[in-house]
Amino acid sequence: MTGPMDDIDRRIINHLQGGFPICERPFREAADELGLEEEALIRRIGRLLEEGYLSRFGPMYHAERLGGGLSLCAMAVPEEKFDQVAERVNAFPEVAHNYARDHKLNMWFVLATETPERIDQVLEEIEAATGYKVYNMPKREEFYVGLRFEL
Amino acid sequence: MVLSDADNALIKAIQGGLPLVPRPWAEVARQVGLEEDQVIERVRALQEAGIIKRFGIVVRHHELGYHANAMVVWDVPDDRVEQVGEALGRQRCVTLCYRRPRRLPHWPYNLFCMIHGKSRERVLDYIDQITEELGLQEIPKEVLFSGRRFKQRGARYR
Numbered sequence: 001m002t003g004p005m006d007d008i009d010r011r012i013i014n015h016l017q018g019g020f021p022i023c024e025r026p027f028r029e030a031a032d033e034l035g036l037e038e039e040a041l042i043r044r045i046g047r048l049l050e051e052g053y054l055s056r057f058g059p060m061y062h063a064e065r066l067g068g069g070l071s072l073c074a075m076a077v078p079e080e081k082f083d084q085v086a087e088r089v090n091a092f093p094e095v096a097h098n099y100a101r102d103h104k105l106n107m108w109f110v111l112a113t114e115t116p117e118r119i120d121q122v123l124e125e126i127e128a129a130t131g132y133k134v135y136n137m138p139k140r141e142e143f144y145v146g147l148r149f150e151l
Numbered sequence: 152m153v154l155s156d157a158d159n160a161l162i163k164a165i166q167g168g169l170p171l172v173p174r175p176w177a178e179v180a181r182q183v184g185l186e187e188d189q190v191i192e193r194v195r196a197l198q199e200a201g202i203i204k205r206f207g208i209v210v211r212h213h214e215l216g217y218h219a220n221a222m223v224v225w226d227v228p229d230d231r232v233e234q235v236g237e238a239l240g241r242q243r244c245v246t247l248c249y250r251r252p253r254r255l256p257h258w259p260y261n262l263f264c265m266i267h268g269k270s271r272e273r274v275l276d277y278i279d280q281i282t283e284e285l286g287l288q289e290i291p292k293e294v295l296f297s298g299r300r301f302k303q304r305g306a307r308y309r
Contacts, residue, residue, distance in 0.1 A: 013208060013215075016208045017210070018207070020206045022191060022194050023191065024187065025173060025174060027173060038173060039173075042171050042172070045171060045208070048208075051214075052211055053215055054208050055209045055211045056167070056209040057169055057171070057207070058165050058169045059162075059205075061162070061166070062202055062203070065152075065201055065202045066154075066202055072249075072251065072263075074258075099297040101295040101296065101297050101298065104257075135257070135258060137251040137254065137258075138251065139249045139250070139251060140251055142249055143236040143240035143249070143250070144237075145240045145245055145248055
């Protein structure tokens with residue numbers, strides 16, 4: 001991380017979390033709404049990505065509507081085995097992200113697969129590769145949230 | 152909505168991000184062998200069908216100063232889970248809210264929400280506030296703060 005963010009960066013982030021226009025010159029349209037020049041907006045988004053404030057500038061897909069499988073999974077792993085198990089779990093390309101959390105169930109990861117059926121297969125493969133049980137907690141219902149970070 | 156080969160190529164072409172140029176769809180169109188206006192039309196259709204949930208930026212919470220993230224899990228009676236889930240989703244500090252299955256006897260919780268804050272203290276304050284405001288004092292819950300993050304990437308499709 002190099003340069004700090006300024007107020008314009010914060011306004012860009014707050015504004016673009018709400019969406020991005022789909023048209024021929026989307027940066028110009030968004031820049032107009034922000035009172036910026038098109039070129040300045042493009043340059044700043046590039047810098048925010050480079051410096052790691054943003055992980056991505058693009059679409060968020062609905063995994064299930066794309067025909068894929070998605071689930072949240074948890075494991076209880078003894079502390080001394082944790083790094084070794086994390087390495088084996090993360091080696092699966094279907095593991096999208098993985099967090100340690102302070103609980104008996106201490107490893108929490110998201111699985112994203114090409115088909116819903118693959119979820120169960122990958123779970124079994126992870127159990128076989130690690131020797132620990134995987135608790136599968138797929139989403140049953142999603143409650144609407146604004147999903148915005150006010151900076 | 153049935154996805155065509157062109158849709159699939161498009162989904163794949165933009166999953167890593169949109170080109171940062173004045174006419175991004177013209178560049179995507181070149182990659183997938185379509186015209187710019189066709190690409191724009193398909194992307195709009197994908198958004199309308201809900202296959203693209205949202206278009207825009209994905210922030211890295213940690214780098215933006217949100218150093219604490221807690222998964223708060225609740226064991227809500229089944230006949231109240233709908234109402235509590237909707238109420239939690241309306242709170243400003245809640246960024247995700249899902250109903251998930253219990254895994255008894257080890258895991259009795261059926262409602263999960265994510266709360267991000269600049270510090271653990273701030274997150275715990277939010278949780279106290281929400282609990283009181285929504286009258287959830289009687290509902291068993293646990294707060295799971297995240298420790299290390301091992302892997303973070305967007306899900307990859309196709």
